[in-house]
Amino acid sequence: MNKKWTNRHFFLNAMFMIPGFFLLCYPVFAQQTVTGKVTDANNGEPLTGATVLIKGTTIGTVTDLDGSYQIKTSTPDDVLVFSFVGYLSQEIKVADQTVINVALKEENIQLDELVVIGYGTVKKKDLTGSVAVVSAGDITKSPLPTFTQALQGKAAGVYVAQTSGKPGEGISIRVRGIGSINRSSDPIYVVDGIITGNLNSINPNDIETLQVLKDASASAIYGADGANGVVIITTKKGQSGKPKVSYSSYGSINRTPKKLKVMNASQYADFYNTILAEKGITEFAYSDEFRQKYYGNGWEKGTDWQDQITQKAYAQSHYLNVSGGTENSSYSISGSFYDETGILRKTGATRYNLRANSDFTIGKILKIGETFNLSRMSYQNIGSQTGNAWQVSTITSPLMKVFNPNNKGGYEGPQIPFEYEPGVFYNNTGGNDKTNPRAELDLPDFRSFGNSFLGSIYAEIKPLSWLTYRIAPSFDISNGRDKNWLIKYDLGVRSNNRASLAENYYEYIGLSLENQIIANLSFGKHTFTGTLVHQIRKNDSRNISGTGYGFNYESLDVLSM
Structure with missing residues (x-):
């Protein structure tokens, strides 16, 4: 009897212990951390912002600036999907691997498309360098105020991040990651052949094509300036035919982000x-x-300070273009207006743009043309004397x-x-x-104004069918003013006991003269293209600033000697 009972007792215990053993062991071989690096199959450079996703789930991560990633999988049967804009996706089963490195290949499309590289053009199928092409349709698909924001997620190997929540500001672009720890990692921007830094003066609706030169062979002609990549922008031109008039407009409402939970x-x-x-x-x-x-x-x-520092935010944009031409001429004229109010009180941005270009063919060998862009920008900012208004609103x-x-x-x-x-x-x-955050936003008056004038003219002579000479002088002129006015006010222990005015004025003049000789010869199925470029660039920048205190008459907020 005792022996039979003992066997039954052992059997019953085993029935309950074995499932428990598997439940305890399951997490050991169920959880697995996989790390690795995602790179470009052509040159081995890391892909920043590539997506790594467990297939069939919403669990995933993105690669960092070095292309590295780390993700936890549930079972060895999980499949990781690696993807990046402009590249072919790859799927890899995890199995017992803890390190998975992936090299993604670029997706080849539209091989007959012309691509601007340096000072010339080439068909994409003949291109040996690494160039990302973004069309006008891709840029204007989403209504955004600047082309830098519109570029986000559109070009392979190009990382676009918003560094500031201020209206009209704060975009960082990196091509193939960070190239230097000592110098700027920003690429250079070339608009209709003019090297410029006035990015906010370009309306996305005016852009015909945008190319990003990403490797040394594509950007070599720009020398050291192109070490971090080159962004080439070609604006829209008129076509022969009857005049065409186009108008576009949009409006948006920006909502306040989710508030932090604080005590009433x-x-x-x-x-x-x-x-x-x-x-x-x-x-x-x-x-x-x-x-x-x-x-x-x-x-x-009591007072909800998060509500007090915010306002109704909106944005509106209007764009008008008139274009046309004849057999020997074309023209395009456009004007735009953009206005945005920030969610944070006393923040906003306004931009006016006027762009015009034309081309004329005179006889059989001469072609001339010009392009001009005039813009006016103004920003309303907040003071920095109280720190981060969002943070202060949670501790006041x-x-x-x-x-x-x-x-x-x-x-x-x-x-x-x-x-x-x-x-x-x-x-x-x-x-x-802690101070009154609404007062610290409403009482100061911090504004910035900027004007830019970008233009070029060109003459193109073609004495032979295979030989072209082009001369193009250009200019990039900008100036602006920052005005930070702070009145005297009472805020208890956070009072400001004297009014102050800080002003800064700057101006920049950049001049360039470019000469090109282009030879284009065809021998049967072979094509030879050679470009000789000579460019002279000169720039001059000046800056003056001053600060004044006191101001017995606060209605006269001007600096005097």
Whole structure:
């Protein structure tokens, strides 16, 4: 009997222990970390921002600046999908691998398309360098204010990141990653043959094609300037035929991001009352009686500072183009207006653009033309004297009111004595001395203005069917002004005791003269193209700034000698 019972007991125990053993062991061989690097199959360079996804799931990651990645898989049967814009995707089964390195190949399409490389053009099928091509349709598919934003996700090997949330600002472009730790990693930009840095002056609707030269062979003609890549922009030109008029417009509303959860006034007061009571301290500023008399209606919830620093944000864009031409001439004229209001109070951007170009063929050997772009930009910014407004709004006391008509400037400030009874005063915010973030946004007036004038003319002579000489002088002129005006105001312990004005004026003039001789010979199925280029560039930049304090008459916010 005992032996039979023992066997049954052992059998029952085994039935429960074996599944438990597998459950304990499952995480050991179920969780597996896979690392590796994603590179370009042509040159071995890392692909920044490539996507690594577990097939059939939403679990994934992206590669860093070195092309490296790390992802946790669930089972050895998982399949990793590697993809990047402009490249063919690859799928690899994990199995028992912990390191998977992948080289992606570029996707070859539209092989007869002409690609601008340096000072010439070539069919894509004959191209030996690495060039990414973005068409006008790709750029204008999404309504965006600048072409740099429109470039995001459109070109293989080009990393575009927004570095600032300010309207009209903050875009960083990297071609094939970071090329130097000592020098700038920005590529150079060539607009209709003119090297320029005025990126915001280009309206995306004016762009016909955009090419990114990514390797040394494609950008060699630009020398050291092209070490970090070259972005070549060709704007739209008129076509022969009747005049064409096109108009486009869009509007958008920007919503406030999800707010951080913070305590309201009652929760805040209860928290401090509890902490202080443990130490035997009483702070009347946190009592219901004081808060009700000081704050008035709404004293239970107090002030939501995240709501106070935001505003209704919108953007609008209008674009008008007139183009046309004849058999021997063409023209294109466009004008645009863009206006954006930021989510954060006192932020915004406005841009006006006017662009014109024309081409004329005179006789059989002469062709002349010009292109001009005029733009005016203005920005409204915030002050930096209080740090990050979003962060400050989460730590300012919700017990404090927003406005105080008795203070200079009209806003309430922290740790201001409030008369609770005749002759009896208590601090309005207790121990919190953080400033009024709305006042710090509304009271200063920080603005920037910029003008740019970009233009070139050219003459092209073709004495022989295979020989062309081209001369093209160009200019890049810009100037601007920054004005930071801060009045005197009362904000308790965060008051500004004197008005100040800081102004900065800058101007830049860049001149260039370019000469080209182009030979294009065909021998049966063979083609020989040679380009000889001579370019002279000269630039001059000046900057002057000044700061003044005091200002007995704040309505006269100007600097004087």
